[in-house]
């Protein structure tokens with residue numbers, strides 16, 4: 001069932017588990033992540049980065065919505081790292097039910113103003129908003145020095161930011177970076193920092209860059225207020241590694257033979273991440289019908305119906 005981000009995260013946050021958010025960039029990945037989430041009764045979030053959105057095109061969102069509506073576990077559709085106000089509005093018009101506006105590289109006051117503007121536009125149509133304070137660092141950091149580019153979120157700034165913007169949940173920088181880490185580097189999550197931020201702000205916290213972090217560390221962070229864990233690199237790496245193995249045989253040419261083993265590898269990661277997040281069986285803690293989500297009336301425009 002399709003829900004807003006807040007509707008998906010609230011029961012998880014209240015009960016101390018996290019909802020995994022999977023970055024999806026093709027139809028097979030989408031259906032496999034949904035199917036495995038159903039198999040383990042885990043709520044989930046389909047996360048689509050602007051680069052992934054551009055790859056798949058606007059019409060793909062109609063499929064995402066149809067499949068999410070038909071799925072038996074709670075699902076939200078999230079714009080990951082929205083860069084501009086216009087981009088976020090475009091996502092809301094297409095039917096995303098949760099949007100991230102990432103102003104974390106802006107000066108603090110500008111981040112507040114941009115995020116507040118997005119919240120003012122999204123809230124009346126029932127779409128939830130994720131903001132970010134602190135910076136989570138570059139994608140695929142190559143060196144330990146690049147890892148040190150993380151600017152940690154402070155509890156004081158987090159509290160002020162949430163109060164000033166009204167965001168529904170907050171991405172925090174607590175020791176992880178995006179993508180794949182340098183060889184030999186194991187990120188150390190600052191659990192104490194997660195806990196003090198959790199004490200300082202009333203909204204669920206979001207962990208970006210969860211791939212590569214030790215499972216036990218992520219599970220501990222979930223116990224201290226992380227209610228959404230973004231998963232991209234671990235899942236894609238497993239999917240494409242299996243695909244490469246299959247394609248090593250030049251005789252393979254049928255998609256229905258090539259994709260299923262890779263999608264099975266992806267499903268194993270989805271299952272494992274649900275276990276790490278504590279969300280296995282979590283779907284049973286939701287009321288059957290979504291409570292507050294109103295479908296914006298522009299969703300279902302002619303391009304989406306035939």
Ligand SMILES: [Zn+2]
Pocket residue numbers: 081136178208209230
């Ligand atoms: Zn991120």
